[in-house]
Amino acid sequence: MIRMRRTKISRFLKLYTSNVSACVGFSIAAGFVILALVVALGGYWVLPYNPLKQNVGPAFSPPSWEHPFGTDQVGRDLFSRVLYATPNALFVSAVIIGWAMIIGMLLGSFSAYHGGRVDEILMRVTDLFLALPGLILAIAISVALGPGLNNMMYALMVGWWPAYARMARGEALRISRYDFIEAARAAGLGSGKIVLNHVIPNLVTTIMIYATVDFGQVIMVYAGLSYLGLSVQPPMPDWGAMVNYYQGYVVSAPWLPLFPGLVIAIVVVGFGLLGDGIRDAIESQT
Amino acid sequence: MPLNLKHNGATDEGAKPNKDIIVDVQDLSVVYKSRMGVVRALDAVSLSIENNKLVAVVGESGCGKSTLALSIIRLLPMPPAEFTGGKIMYRGVDLLDLDEDNMLSYRGTEIAMIFQEPLSSLNPVYRMGDQVAEAIAVRESRVQPSLKKAYFYDKPSISPPPRSKFTLNIKRRSLFSEYEDRVIEALKLVRIPDPEHVVRRYAFELSGGMRQRVMIAMALSEKPSLLIADEPTSAIDVTTQAQVLKLMKNLMDEVKTSILLITHDLAVASQVADQIAVMYAGDVVEFADVYELFSHPLHPYTKGLVACIPSGFKDERTLTSIPGVVPDLRTVYSGCKFAPRCSSATSICRQKKPGLRYVSPTHVLACDLA
Numbered sequence: 068m069i070r071m072r073r074t075k076i077s078r079f080l081k082l083y084t085s086n087v088s089a090c091v092g093f094s095i096a097a098g099f100v101i102l103a104l105v106v107a108l109g110g111y112w113v114l115p116y117n118p119l120k121q122n123v124g125p126a127f128s129p130p131s132w133e134h135p136f137g138t139d140q141v142g143r144d145l146f147s148r149v150l151y152a153t154p155n156a157l158f159v160s161a162v163i164i165g166w167a168m169i170i171g172m173l174l175g176s177f178s179a180y181h182g183g184r185v186d187e188i189l190m191r192v193t194d195l196f197l198a199l200p201g202l203i204l205a206i207a208i209s210v211a212l213g214p215g216l217n218n219m220m221y222a223l224m225v226g227w228w229p230a231y232a233r234m235a236r237g238e239a240l241r242i243s244r245y246d247f248i249e250a251a252r253a254a255g256l257g258s259g260k261i262v263l264n265h266v267i268p269n270l271v272t273t274i275m276i277y278a279t280v281d282f283g284q285v286i287m288v289y290a291g292l293s294y295l296g297l298s299v300q301p302p303m304p305d306w307g308a309m310v311n312y313y314q315g316y317v318v319s320a321p322w323l324p325l326f327p328g329l330v331i332a333i334v335v336v337g338f339g340l341l342g343d344g345i346r347d348a349i350e351s352q353t
Numbered sequence: 354m355p356l357n358l359k360h361n362g363a364t365d366e367g368a369k370p371n372k373d374i375i376v377d378v379q380d381l382s383v384v385y386k387s388r389m390g391v392v393r394a395l396d397a398v399s400l401s402i403e404n405n406k407l408v409a410v411v412g413e414s415g416c417g418k419s420t421l422a423l424s425i426i427r428l429l430p431m432p433p434a435e436f437t438g439g440k441i442m443y444r445g446v447d448l449l450d451l452d453e454d455n456m457l458s459y460r461g462t463e464i465a466m467i468f469q470e471p472l473s474s475l476n477p478v479y480r481m482g483d484q485v486a487e488a489i490a491v492r493e494s495r496v497q498p499s500l501k502k503a504y505f506y507d508k509p510s511i512s513p514p515p516r517s518k519f520t521l522n523i524k525r526r527s528l529f530s531e532y533e534d535r536v537i538e539a540l541k542l543v544r545i546p547d548p549e550h551v552v553r554r555y556a557f558e559l560s561g562g563m564r565q566r567v568m569i570a571m572a573l574s575e576k577p578s579l580l581i582a583d584e585p586t587s588a589i590d591v592t593t594q595a596q597v598l599k600l601m602k603n604l605m606d607e608v609k610t611s612i613l614l615i616t617h618d619l620a621v622a623s624q625v626a627d628q629i630a631v632m633y634a635g636d637v638v639e640f641a642d643v644y645e646l647f648s649h650p651l652h653p654y655t656k657g658l659v660a661c662i663p664s665g666f667k668d669e670r671t672l673t674s675i676p677g678v679v680p681d682l683r684t685v686y687s688g689c690k691f692a693p694r695c696s697s698a699t700s701i702c703r704q705k706k707p708g709l710r711y712v713s714p715t716h717v718l719a720c721d722l723a
Contacts, residue, residue: 183432246474252428253468254488254571255461264487268478 075352082348089344095337099153107154116144118151119302127320137322139313145323148304149330155216155299156306156334160285163223164278171231172274176266178232179239180248180258190236196229202288209297216299219292227285234277238270276349280342283335290331306331373404374442375578375611376425376464381439383420383429390683394420396635397439399709402579402611407602409614409622409643411658412632415679418615421632422581425613426464427456444578462492465572469584471564475556482529482552485536485571490528492575539574540567542607543600562593569601576608583615598625619662623647628715631655634680634690637709641716651712652720653695689720697722 083089105113116123122142130137136145178189196204208222242248243266251261292298293307301312306327313323383395394417402408410418423429425441427448441448448459460466468474476484529536529552540548543566556564565585572580582601586594602625605612616622622629623643630640631654639652650656657675677694680686688703689695695702699722707721 246468246470247476249428250466250468250474250568250571251476253426253460253466255457255459255491256487257457260491265476269476 079348079352082352083344086344086347088340089347092337092340092342092344095333096341099157099334099337102150103154103157106150107158111151114147114150116147118143118147118304127316129320130322136326137320139320139323140316145309145326148309149306149327152304152306152309152327156286156289159216159220159223159289160282162220163227163285163289164282166224167227167231168274168278170228171233172235172267172270174228175232175235175237176239176262176270179236180243180262180266186236189232193229193232196226197233199226201226202291205288205292206295206297209292214297214300219289219297222297223285223288223292230281231274231277235270235274238273239266242266242269272349276342276346278342279345280339282342283338286338287331287335374401375404375444376400376402376613377440377442378421378425379440379442381421381424381441382437383417383424384435384437385433386435387433392682393635393685394434394682395424398632398635398637400630400637400640402613404578404611405605405609406627407605407612407614407625408628408630409616409626410630410632411616411619411622413617413679415682416632417635418617418632419583422466422583422613422615425579426460426466426581427451428460428466461488461572461577462575463577464579464581465575465577466581466583467565467568467572467585470588471561471568472556472588474568475564477556479555480529480552481540481554481556481559481567482533482536483527485539485552485567485574486528486532488571489532489535489539489574535574539570542573542604543567543570545570560593561589562597565589565593565597566600569597569604573604573608573610577610579611579613580605581613581615584617585614586621587616587618594621595624601625619658631658635682636690636719637717638691638719639717640709641718645713645716649716651716651718652691653697653722654691657694 083093111117120143123144124134124138124142126138126140126142128134128138128142134144134146136149138144139148174189174193178186204226205219205222208225209219212218212221239262248261248265251265256264289298290307290310293305294311296308296311298308299305301308309327310324310331313320313327316323378398378400380397380399381395382393382397385392385394398417398421400408400410400421410421412418420429420434424436425443425448436449439449443459443463448456451459475481479487533552536552537548540551545551545563545566551559551563551567556567559567569580569585580601585601586597589597598621601612601614604610614622614626626643628641629643629646630637631646631652632638633654639646639650639655646655647659650659654675661673661675663672675694680690680693686706688701688705689698689707692698692702701721705721707719709717709719712718
């Protein structure tokens, strides 16, 4: 048994590592996660300069060994600022994804298992959320609540679960048709226990794969909202906000909007590749 | 064979009073409502199951045998299906009167069920030990106090080890570790070799026969009064079939349960059944002790079925079959449903539906000709 599991895992690893882009994705994602943890725990101490302190170098100095990403108009070190924004972006995305997974799985599988009117009502509510473009909904809620990291997180939470609920429902419908669900009913289990113990464990993998692929998307939307000024407020640095903040200098000091934007792109692509790699490895395995 | 047939207007002089009935299905009617019409899946079916007897229900596909099984355990998908009449008496309680919550305490504890396809009947993400333990745990919590019986094996005293305040309980203690002794005991009951090893395995790692044994262990672990087996051996290869059937028959005596075996295979039924009910198009047409049914089949349909069994002799060039097709269950028949295919049908057969009547104390028949 144990041997069986080990071979399964090692086969997965073999498939995964044979895929170059998946490995690149994994390195990027892992790098940023470690970076985020280090910065979150270490604070200013692990950064080359205090990200909020002005005149740590000459204003508008281009990238150099001293300031790898250059400095901005008040002489703040852009590299430190970009690094300092990493934990926010990743943790907010993780919270949103986690929330969407939990709510989506619970709602979707209960809905599918019960069927009938319960299913109809829950899915129409889900459709209602899906009908509104997610970004617009998030902007609307975010603006209504007022800018700020927490409010933006709530806004994204509201709009992010329906896709997961839909997917979980589809999977749960498939799983509910299996005999072991009927066997569980014949054994006298109540519907709550059946959904939690028999339906959800069978759809977790699918949802997890979707979540890894989706992670990059959340970061992108997060950056978008933050670009619109709905995330943390200046002077606190944030990737999207910095792109907005520095875009006036795109001609005179192009490195200022370039580096935050580049980091967003790298993170989104990295997590996308990671998710694709995991999906490919699991799908070709079975 | 103590069918309560008074309500059919038939004579029941042959019936002897019997207190030993576990399940008494009386005039049960079930319809499936669909856009194509109303399908009368069960048309006033009566059947009784005595204690410690194996009753086989045989019939061709679509004759309502699975509907009957699912009705007794109340697992029919209820939006299309509907009970339109009759009773299912289980030890004096009409199961059709129970609401879903009350029914839960009968499922598994009093009436257990095993299914045709043992692979899909086991959850792929659980080890066998946890799965059997779950079945035991559920029943533990659900046994009706009034119906509580002595356990088949001695109930080990399980006192969960005291949880230290200072250890982080990250992994929930598995159900299996809580019920380990009883799980192993249940697997030994179904003659699984090396149960300590099997409990750590997943369903896909076991053979078909093993899986079905685990299903039987789960079903019988709490000593139900009735085990419903819906085509339990159809998905298993023939050599294992015999083993599983023999095992079920032996366990029936060991655990003192009754079995309702649903099958389309007359050979299977003849091997293990005490009584056989023959169903045709939603009716029980003949219900008799197994020897009597095979030696003196009285209903033309049963006669046809028995005649269809290949003799195995070389000179048998063509296989016998019953002419005609199964009637459409959406139409209402006033007469006998088998009349169109019956060689000895008379005009009365086509006008009046024959009720079940006793031809001998151990033989019930729904045919006016014999």
